Amino acid sequence: MNQFQYVRPAETSGAIKSVALDANAHFLAGGTNLVDLMKMGIVTPERLVDINNLPLKKIENIQGHLRIGALVTNTQVAENKFVKENFPLLSMAINAGASPQLRNMATTGGNLLQRTRCPYFFDTTMPCNKRVPGSGCGALEGYNRMHAIFGASDKCIAVNPSDMNVALTALNAFVHVSGPKAARTIPFADFHRLPGDHPEQDTTLQKNELITSIDIPTAPFSKNVHYLKVRDRSSYAFALVSAAVALHIENNTIKDVRLAMGGVAHKPWRLTATETFLKGKTVSEDTFKQAAQIAMEGAKAYEHNKFKLKLAPNTLIQALKTASGLTV
Incomplete structure (x- = not known):
């Protein structure tokens, strides 16, 4: 060091x-x-x-939205009574990540800025455009089992490793940042970047900007929610695929829905077209299977992660069934 x-x-x-x-x-x-x-x-x-x-360690209910300070630990968020009652999807996602020891130390702001766990990024003897721009992407022709099936480029196929980020994407969160020039607010969907030609840039943060808090608007997603994480082992493993599902159901009809997936792209992957399809539909397994087909449009696999083309829609279907209360 x-x-x-x-x-x-x-x-x-x-x-x-x-x-x-x-x-x-x-x-x-x-x-x-x-x-x-x-x-x-x-x-x-x-x-x-x-x-x-x-002074960035508060969890507050402010005028119809939840505000989480950037220095609040993952454990404090996940175990907060107001969060568990009103934003249970966030609590589920956080508890699916890392280990209790790490959640006790990791902060909300830091979780947003996690770097990829791609092995080529961590191996300084291998080419990685994210670590050394212009050096190449070792994963493209290498071992790419954990890698992206959406939004990748010929410069990088790494994925975002955070579980919390997937839930925050589904919940339409906002990120407050301060910098040398001014403070600004970034919609969570715009906070993380796809790799494009500059995979070394994970987010849209400008130089020297500091995350100060995250806001989540109040929404009717306190009941029919589920975060499903599929991984190689049940403890301290990153997602092969994950799905965050939030449903507002009345009389067996989906009135509103938020969906996002993890382990499939350089940023948390919001399923907006699938959301549009599900609104107004009756809860049923057939509806969920159709939704999963829509969610997979544009997916592209590589040599070692072709299994994700089946795993991803199956994960989404299972998460929708669990959230809606269908018999599993």
Whole structure:
């Protein structure tokens, strides 16, 4: 690990200024991802700006929406009574990720910024456009079992590893950020990027911007929800495929729906066309099978992840059945 400066400001403005002073500075919160990347030599910051003293640790119900401070831990969000009662999908998704020890340390803001778990990204001897732009993508012709089936490019086929991000996408969240110029709000659907020609850019954050909080609008999704994560083992494994489902059902009719998938793209994958199809439909297994077919339009597999072309729609169907209360 390289030598670096360490500072711990007490104000948000001071933290942003401190990062702006060094082109190779990073914010440090829980450190559950950043410290690993530093140990492996993937990230070599010359300055760490520890933001744990900043006043960003509240969970609040503000005028019809939930606001979660960027420094609230994953455990605090998942176990919060208001969250469990009104946004159970978020609690389910968080509890499906990592381990209790990591959830106790990992922060909400940090979870949004997780780097991919693609093995070619972590292996500094291999080509990776995300780690070294222009070096190539080892996964394209290599072992690509965990990789994307939607939205990939010839520069990168890695996937976003976060479970929480999938739920926040389905719940139409917003990300509040502050930077040297001004504060702004980013719709969650626009926060993460597809790889395109610049896979090294995971998000639409501008240089030196700091996530301060996440807002989730109130919606009628406190009952018929489910987060289904399919993985190689039941503990501490990243998703092969996951599905976040939120339904508003009246008299066996779907009045509103939110859907997103994880483990299938460079960003959490919102299923807007499938949502449109399901609105107004009667709850049934046949309806859900049709919805899953729509969800898979445009999917493209690689040599080792072709199984996802079957696993993804089956995961979505099962999650819809569970959320709606159909006999499993």
